[in-house]
Amino acid sequence: MDYFNAPGRNHLFVPGPVNIPDQIxxxxxxxxxxYRSPAIPAMTKTLLEDVKKIFxxxxxxxxxxxxxxxxxxxxxxxxxxxxxDRIVSFLIGQFSLxxxxxxxxxxxxxxxxxxxxxxxxxxxxxxxKIASDTSHTIKAICIVHNETATGVTNDLAKVRQxxxxxxxxxxxxxxxxxSICALDFRMDEWGVDVAITGSQKALSLPTGIxxxxxxxxxxxxxxxxxxLRVFFDWKDYLKFYQLGTYWPYTPSIHLLYGLRAAxxxxxxxxxxxxxxxxxxxxxxxxLAVEAWGLKNCTQKEEWYSDTVTAVxxxxxxxxxxxxxxxWKRYNLSLGLGLNKVAGxxxxxxxxxxxxxxxxLGCLAGVEMILKDVGYPVxxxxxxxxASAYLQxxxxxxxxxx
Amino acid sequence: MDYFNAPGRNHLFVPGPVNIPDQIxxxxxxxxxxYRSPAIPAMTKTLLEDVKKIFxxxxxxxxxxxxxxxxxxxxxxxxxxxxxDRIVSFLIGQFSLxxxxxxxxxxxxxxxxxxxxxxxxxxxxxxxKIASDTSHTIKAICIVHNETATGVTNDLAKVRQxxxxxxxxxxxxxxxxxSICALDFRMDEWGVDVAITGSQKALSLPTGIxxxxxxxxxxxxxxxxxxLRVFFDWKDYLKFYQLGTYWPYTPSIHLLYGLRAAxxxxxxxxxxxxxxxxxxxxxxxxLAVEAWGLKNCTQKEEWYSDTVTAVxxxxxxxxxxxxxxxWKRYNLSLGLGLNKVAGxxxxxxxxxxxxxxxxLGCLAGVEMILKDVGYPVxxxxxxxxASAYLQxxxxxxxxxx
Numbered sequence: 001m002d003y004f005n006a007p008g009r010n011h012l013f014v015p016g017p018v019n020i021p022d023q024i025x026x027x028x029x030x031x032x033x034x035y036r037s038p039a040i041p042a043m044t045k046t047l048l049e050d051v052k053k054i055f056x057x058x059x060x061x062x063x064x065x066x067x068x069x070x071x072x073x074x075x076x077x078x079x080x081x082x083x084x085d086r087i088v089s090f091l092i093g094q095f096s097l098x099x100x101x102x103x104x105x106x107x108x109x110x111x112x113x114x115x116x117x118x119x120x121x122x123x124x125x126x127x128x129k130i131a132s133d134t135s136h137t138i139k140a141i142c143i144v145h146n147e148t149a150t151g152v153t154n155d156l157a158k159v160r161q162x163x164x165x166x167x168x169x170x171x172x173x174x175x176x177x178x179s180i181c182a183l184d185f186r187m188d189e190w191g192v193d194v195a196i197t198g199s200q201k202a203l204s205l206p207t208g209i210x211x212x213x214x215x216x217x218x219x220x221x222x223x224x225x226x227x228l229r230v231f232f233d234w235k236d237y238l239k240f241y242q243l244g245t246y247w248p249y250t251p252s253i254h255l256l257y258g259l260r261a262a263x264x265x266x267x268x269x270x271x272x273x274x275x276x277x278x279x280x281x282x283x284x285x286x287l288a289v290e291a292w293g294l295k296n297c298t299q300k301e302e303w304y305s306d307t308v309t310a311v312x313x314x315x316x317x318x319x320x321x322x323x324x325x326x327w328k329r330y331n332l333s334l335g336l337g338l339n340k341v342a343g344x345x346x347x348x349x350x351x352x353x354x355x356x357x358x359x360l361g362c363l364a365g366v367e368m369i370l371k372d373v374g375y376p377v378x379x380x381x382x383x384x385x386a387s388a389y390l391q392x393x394x395x396x397x398x399x400x401x
Numbered sequence: 402m403d404y405f406n407a408p409g410r411n412h413l414f415v416p417g418p419v420n421i422p423d424q425i426x427x428x429x430x431x432x433x434x435x436y437r438s439p440a441i442p443a444m445t446k447t448l449l450e451d452v453k454k455i456f457x458x459x460x461x462x463x464x465x466x467x468x469x470x471x472x473x474x475x476x477x478x479x480x481x482x483x484x485x486d487r488i489v490s491f492l493i494g495q496f497s498l499x500x501x502x503x504x505x506x507x508x509x510x511x512x513x514x515x516x517x518x519x520x521x522x523x524x525x526x527x528x529x530k531i532a533s534d535t536s537h538t539i540k541a542i543c544i545v546h547n548e549t550a551t552g553v554t555n556d557l558a559k560v561r562q563x564x565x566x567x568x569x570x571x572x573x574x575x576x577x578x579x580s581i582c583a584l585d586f587r588m589d590e591w592g593v594d595v596a597i598t599g600s601q602k603a604l605s606l607p608t609g610i611x612x613x614x615x616x617x618x619x620x621x622x623x624x625x626x627x628x629l630r631v632f633f634d635w636k637d638y639l640k641f642y643q644l645g646t647y648w649p650y651t652p653s654i655h656l657l658y659g660l661r662a663a664x665x666x667x668x669x670x671x672x673x674x675x676x677x678x679x680x681x682x683x684x685x686x687x688l689a690v691e692a693w694g695l696k697n698c699t700q701k702e703e704w705y706s707d708t709v710t711a712v713x714x715x716x717x718x719x720x721x722x723x724x725x726x727x728w729k730r731y732n733l734s735l736g737l738g739l740n741k742v743a744g745x746x747x748x749x750x751x752x753x754x755x756x757x758x759x760x761l762g763c764l765a766g767v768e769m770i771l772k773d774v775g776y777p778v779x780x781x782x783x784x785x786x787a788s789a790y791l792q793x794x795x796x797x798x799x800x801x802x
Contacts, residue, residue, distance in 0.1 A: 386765075
């Protein structure tokens with residue numbers, strides 16, 4: 001049986017891990033297999049080819065590393081940079097902070113550009129740093145595409161435009177953990193050199209694959225990088241790609257079959273339709289928050305995230321109590337406010353395999369919780385605002401027309 | 402992959418089959434086993450003992466027949482009655498109609514007491530029939546406890562009171578398919594002689610077990626009944642109970658393990674708490690229907706069902722279009738209006754393992770569908786009415802306090 005059992009289905013609305021579709025659960029419901037048998041390389045080959053599509057790259061080389069998003073970060077850094085190399089990183093929330101912490105602990109020279117939590121990366125500061133870096137000491141820009149802690153999405157096209165306008169050769173390394181397969185991500189068009197994501201976010205799998213896609217410039221850089229790495233070394237993977245057996249060590253058989261099912265589902269729905277669905281869910285959530293009279297932590301519309309909404313609560317309310325109440329009474333899992341925004345925000349995750357009625361059930365629950373903690377919400381107001389928008393925008397299900 | 406795939410989770414709100422909890426799904430995720438091994442009798446023994454608890458009987462003998470609710474009906478009739486025997490049955494909706502059809506096809510002499518759909522059984526007519534049956538030609542009362550087609554619940558205590566007040570020996574045979582484990586059911590207290598349910602209703606299992614519990618009077622009657630039966634014969638089961646191997650033929654190993662998990666979940670939540678939860682969901686649904694300005698098919702409050710609500714739509718709306726729209730656009734499954742009420746009602750099932758936020762997501766979806774088909778619903782009105790009631794009544798989750 002489960003621990004902390006509750007009736008009905010748990011409503012999983014943290015921004016990761018996310019709900020896993022039954023088809024993916026079933027694909028992973030299997031015994032182990034010999035990863036040196038012909039079956040696994042054959043499947044791996046299809047996965048590597050198809051993963052490029054969700055990153056929108058034709059030139060990138062993917063690595064499916066049995067790790068988490070944090071491990072994918074480390075792989076991206078240690079394969080392309082040497083200790084002491086200068087990095088520009090943007091501290092805008094908890095996850096960008098953690099990545100910077102990792103960069104410092106790996107002995108890179110990190111130039112931290114800090115924003116208030118709820119704001120995006122200060123690209124004007126980036127521009128002035130790039131403009132003055134005539135000797136090209138900056139080796140990489142490390143930027144989180146979507147900051148999960150605050151619900152802020154950065155403009156990567158703008159970063160590329162800045163680098164190109166100054167003809168700066170710095171690598172562009174992007175954390176797409178809470179964006180890829182939910183928000184639009186154009187690796188080749190934006191000239192992203194390394195892009196990463198984790199399996200437990202919009203791909204809707206269990207934790208356990210850190211997906212890293214390296215562009216040609218990053219592969220070239222990896223030949224000269226002096227950072228120490230073995231487990232995360234791309235070179236070992238490339239050697240086994242050449243050999244046609246793909247795996248330098250044992251992968252999770254289950255997650256590979258799960259990834260196959262996940263990609264099939266994404267292509268069946270259509271990546272553009274997946275992105276549009278996330279956009280609808282994000283907009284619906286923001287409309288509800290506005291109807292409740294609460295504020296979005298995201299301070300400018302241009303930074304709104306369609307994968308997570310961080311909701312600011314008034315000073316007399318502890319947002320942690322909202323999360324706790326959701327779990328204890330409503331079988332609902334909401335994201336906590338982290339670090340600087342602890343107690344000040346709660347987060348509604350709306351990414352992965354999620355449909356509109358699931359979200360509306362969550363929003364109705366949040367209304368009851370707000371009332372439980374003494375906030376004067378008008379019951380039904382947020383749900384009505386979201387429903388009114390969704391009723392105009394939800395497409396028919398193509399397989400059922 | 403699935404047929405007719407759609408994003409997110411399907412919202413299953415037909416009144417059967419219902420959502421299966423993950424714990425039950427996992428319990429059934431197994432290979433086959435030898436049903437003549439010591440393991441299966443050992444488990445079966447515990448199941449037979451525990452099933453009595455959900456029927457609230459200490460004297461009844463359960464049979465776990467690998468069949469559906471319709472098969473359980475047939476087992477109840479053929480084991481206790483002989484062809485030509487006089488039965489009083491109540492036609493109040495589609496499922497009671499189907500049972501009467503079965504009774505007639507098995508050559509019983511059925512005295513049909515008919516009500517309008519949306520009404521309960523006419524117990525005054527029953528009383529007059531019992532009063533005038535001084536020679537006790539009526540051998541059985543066959544009554545559906547909860548008519549799934551109309552959302553009507555009959556008062557079984559009243560039936561027993563009528564029989565007792567006239568000292569009439571007729572057997573009381575009750576269809577509890579859409580009531581047992583959701584509504585209160587007191588087999589011994591109400592003097593029910595045979596009670597049946599199906600695994601795919603409130604027990605929240607796949608279809609495949611027709612559960613029949615026979616009281617001592619019914620077991621006695623089965624020794625004299627001349628109806629032909631082999632597959633459904635209780636005598637074969639009783640023989641194998643004596644032998645300690647329980648099964649006269651092969652059971653579904655998976656459904657037995659599933660039933661074990663289902664019973665464990667029910668006892669963990671507490672049967673009275675399960676009943677209270679269904680009462681909350683039923684009341685919340687009726688409040689929403691009222692807020693929408695629509696009518697409940699159930700004509701009197703005393704007949705309201707807490708497992709299904711049949712919603713009448715205005716004449717200019719085809720309720721079948723509501724069900725179709727739910728499936729095609731919202732990934733929501735609602736019950737059709739059947740037979741006499743086809744096109745006039747749609748049904749919202751609220752039984753089994755279901756929590757409040759799941760229901761609220763469904764209600765929010767129905768609001769959008771009503772707007773889609775041109776009904777002037779005020780978005781959020783039904784959700785607000787339901788939420789206001791639920792926010793006052795939802796208990797904390799005991800495992801999480």
